[in-house]
Amino acid sequence: MVSSDQRRRQLAREKFQRQQQRREEARRRTRRLTAVIAASVAVVAVIGVGAYLTVGGDDDAKDVADPAASPSASPSPTPSSEPEPAMAIDKKATYTMSLKTSQGDIGIEMDAAKTPHTTNSFKSLADKGFFDGTKCHRLTTEGLYVLQCGDPQGDGTGGPGYTIPDENLTALGKAGDNGAVTYPAGAVAMANTGQPDSGGSQFFLVYKDTELPPSYTPFGTMDAAGLKAVKKIAEAGAEGGAPDGAPKKAVTVEKATVAKS
Numbered sequence: 540m541v542s543s544d545q546r547r548r549q550l551a552r553e554k555f556q557r558q559q560q561r562r563e564e565a566r567r568r569t570r571r572l573t574a575v576i577a578a579s580v581a582v583v584a585v586i587g588v589g590a591y592l593t594v595g596g597d598d599d600a601k602d603v604a605d606p607a608a609s610p611s612a613s614p615s616p617t618p619s620s621e622p623e624p625a626m627a628i629d630k631k632a633t634y635t636m637s638l639k640t641s642q643g644d645i646g647i648e649m650d651a652a653k654t655p656h657t658t659n660s661f662k663s664l665a666d667k668g669f670f671d672g673t674k675c676h677r678l679t680t681e682g683l684y685v686l687q688c689g690d691p692q693g694d695g696t697g698g699p700g701y702t703i704p705d706e707n708l709t710a711l712g713k714a715g716d717n718g719a720v721t722y723p724a725g726a727v728a729m730a731n732t733g734q735p736d737s738g739g740s741q742f743f744l745v746y747k748d749t750e751l752p753p754s755y756t757p758f759g760t761m762d763a764a765g766l767k768a769v770k771k772i773a774e775a776g777a778e779g780g781a782p783d784g785a786p787k788k789a790v791t792v793e794k795a796t797v798a799k800s
Contacts, residue, residue: 592685592755593733594695594741621700623656624663630655632799634662636759638688639794640675643768645744647727647759648800654706654758657729657738661758662797664699664740670795674785675744678773681782684747686769687730688792689740698739705729705736706756719750725766727759746770 628634630651638645651658664670675688676695690697711720722728726745729738731754738756746769761769777784 592683592687592728592730592743592751594690594698594730594737594739623701623703624660626655626659628655628659628662629799634658634797635800636661636665636795636797638670638765638792640768641791641793642772642788643764645765645768646762647765648762649759649797653710654756656703657706657756657758658797660699660703660740665795665797669699669740670792673792675772675790675792676785677783678777678786679783680773680776682749683751683783684724684749684773685743685745686772686786686790687741687743688790689730689742691740695741698741701739702736703729703738705731705738705754707758708753708756710757711753714753717750718752720753722749722751722755722757724748725761726757727761729756729758731755744769746773 628651632651634649634651636647636649638647649658649661669691670689673689673691674693675686676690676693677685677687679685679687687695711722714720722745724745724747728743728745730741730743731737731739735754742758743755744761744765746766772786772788772790775786775788778787
């Protein structure tokens with residue numbers, strides 16, 4: 540017959556064994572996680588700054604921009620649930636997108652002939668007030684020099700509920716040996732999820748020449764006043780002094796309009 544002391548010791552041993560098993564399982568999980576993180580870091584190192592311009596959650600269609608998609612290390616976007624707006628612009632014309640922001644006005648000239656889907660989408664969204672009251676949620680200041688806007692969620696996960704095709708990808712020339720082209724200061728391009736034809740509403744404003752893979756639709760050029768405003772935002776840096784984060788000078792798009800030039 541097992542005494543009470545023996546029974547207590549047996550229960551203690553069993554408890555100890557269970558604790559050891561749990562600890563070993565935790566160690567295995569940690570090793571697996573470490574391996575995944577190491578692999579992810581290696582992939583990021585290979586992909587380089589191009590990953591910054593994706594959108595998460597999207598944008599995009601909840602889309603993220605990269606830029607984040609890419610610019611980004613953002614969650615994957617949800618599938619698009621709405622059709623792209625019907626074509627309603629003059630493809631032979633130029634259009635101007637005017638952004639009235641809390642940090643100054645930004646004018647963006649768009650070429651409908653080269654980027655008809657993008658121009659049409661932005662006009663459709665602006666006409667509905669989609670961008671009004673949204674924040675430019677991301678500023679990058681090292682290697683990648685962009686301000687990313689166009690997310691109604693304000694965190695890189697939002698979009699219009701549909702996606703648009705990539706356009707004008709050869710406009711900046713042939714990629715170099717590093718697989719990149721130069722998006723010049725003043726350029727405006729679409730963020731995407733890192734997948735083809737995954738743009739939504741997020742876009743990025745380039746305030747200093749930036750090398751990126753030629754996979755982000757370049758659809759516009761900022762006017763001098765707009766570029767100056769974005770440079771001032773960049774000079775203040777991102778929150779916490781980080782090279783990638785919300786701009787320290789909060790930027791809200793108070794009103795966005797798109798009109799034929």
